[in-house]
Amino acid sequence: MEFAPAADEPDWQQLDQSVFSFRTAERYENYASEILALYQLVYADFTDLFNVTLEDIEVQFFIPEFETLLSVGGFIPFTGQTLGEININIFFVRAVNGTIQAIALHELVHHFLWETGLSPDSFLWVHEGGAQYVSIETVDDLGYEGADIERTRLEQVASQLISQTGESFGYLQEWTPANPPADISRNYAASYYVVSRLAEEYGGLDFYRQFFRLIRGLEIQTNDELAFHLSLAANASVDLKLKLWGFDIRLLYNGSKISPDRIYEAEKALDGLNPAFLPYSLVAELFYQQALLRLERGDVNGANQFLDATILMANLAPVLTLLTLTAILAVIVYLLYKRSSRPRLEPPALPPLFEETAA
Numbered sequence: 001m002e003f004a005p006a007a008d009e010p011d012w013q014q015l016d017q018s019v020f021s022f023r024t025a026e027r028y029e030n031y032a033s034e035i036l037a038l039y040q041l042v043y044a045d046f047t048d049l050f051n052v053t054l055e056d057i058e059v060q061f062f063i064p065e066f067e068t069l070l071s072v073g074g075f076i077p078f079t080g081q082t083l084g085e086i087n088i089n090i091f092f093v094r095a096v097n098g099t100i101q102a103i104a105l106h107e108l109v110h111h112f113l114w115e116t117g118l119s120p121d122s123f124l125w126v127h128e129g130g131a132q133y134v135s136i137e138t139v140d141d142l143g144y145e146g147a148d149i150e151r152t153r154l155e156q157v158a159s160q161l162i163s164q165t166g167e168s169f170g171y172l173q174e175w176t177p178a179n180p181p182a183d184i185s186r187n188y189a190a191s192y193y194v195v196s197r198l199a200e201e202y203g204g205l206d207f208y209r210q211f212f213r214l215i216r217g218l219e220i221q222t223n224d225e226l227a228f229h230l231s232l233a234a235n236a237s238v239d240l241k242l243k244l245w246g247f248d249i250r251l252l253y254n255g256s257k258i259s260p261d262r263i264y265e266a267e268k269a270l271d272g273l274n275p276a277f278l279p280y281s282l283v284a285e286l287f288y289q290q291a292l293l294r295l296e297r298g299d300v301n302g303a304n305q306f307l308d309a310t311i312l313m314a315n316l317a318p319v320l321t322l323l324t325l326t327a328i329l330a331v332i333v334y335l336l337y338k339r340s341s342r343p344r345l346e347p348p349a350l351p352p353l354f355e356e357t358a359a
């Protein structure tokens with residue numbers, strides 16, 4: 001949709017530049033031009049990275065409510081079918097150099113990700129993690145100091161999170177625009193962590209560039225498919241890595257040279273296992289984690305052994321729990337029995353009464 005400045009609103013300006021148009025109050029025109037110039041500057045790189053182009057992207061400033069004054073840097077209305085215009089918080093125009101640039105690029109990345117076919121409904125963690133990672137890297141490359149501040153902040157939240165709950169991010173899969181968590185900053189930090197660590201390990205932005213080439217024209221709907229294509233792009237088992245981070249995904253990538261059936265068998269055994277069968281259900285889980293860790297290191301034999309151990313332990317857990325409980329019960333019964341059958345201490349015979357001896 002095109003905006004035309006209404007005749008009775010002479011203060012409004014519409015700035016058009018290639019696929020972008022910025023509707024702004026006249027007094028913010030310079031800031032709007034700067035953002036458009038930034039979008040122009042990165043556009044070729046972003047189309048190369050995401051392997052898609054954009055059409056008709058509208059941008060505007062918004063004046064936030066008092067409560068959200070500095071907590072929302074930008075947003076895009078999302079109906080489930082389309083992404084709306086990019087909204088940028090006007091209060092950030094005077095923030096540290098690079099802050100509003102990072103916000104503007106963050107929102108732009110959402111539009112590129114949408115064009116690649118990844119919906120925020122299915123992959124909000126990819127959207128937010130990707131938007132943060134790419135915007136910070138780009139702003140950093142452009143030499144703004146704001147990038148470092150934002151990166152440090154996210155790393156701090158992430159390391160605090162990891163010190164509390166370990167590298168366990170499975171909850172990111174449940175995150176959708178309609179289902180925000182109580183602590184949203186946790187999800188932002190965790191998704192940034194996952195996206196940036198994968199980049200660190202598998203080749204930075206080139207890794208993602210390769211990924212977006214691979215998914216061109218495909219409709220990626222599930223985390224399984226996503227993990228599979230990330231693995232293809234990395235030429236390594238990214239799916240395993242995600243699994244180790246608590247994502248619930250099926251391992252479709254066969255680079256690990258292990259039969260997926262074996263892994264499914266172990267997972268099925270674990271799924272059918274009642275967690276109340278302690279401590280054996282826990283031991284089975286630990287074996288499974290060990291199998292994945294060995295698989296990740298390329299130790300196929302070790303992984304197989306632990307998968308066997310997982311299946312065995314999961315299958316035996318009910319019996320072992322029963323045996324353990326029986327054994328404990330037997331010990332208790334035995335102790336009680338011993339106690340009750342212990343010869344009673346007879347009180348010593350009373351000494352003869354005084355009168356008797358005196359007699």
Ligand SMILES: [Zn+2]
Pocket residue numbers: 106107110127128131
């Ligand atoms: Zn976002």
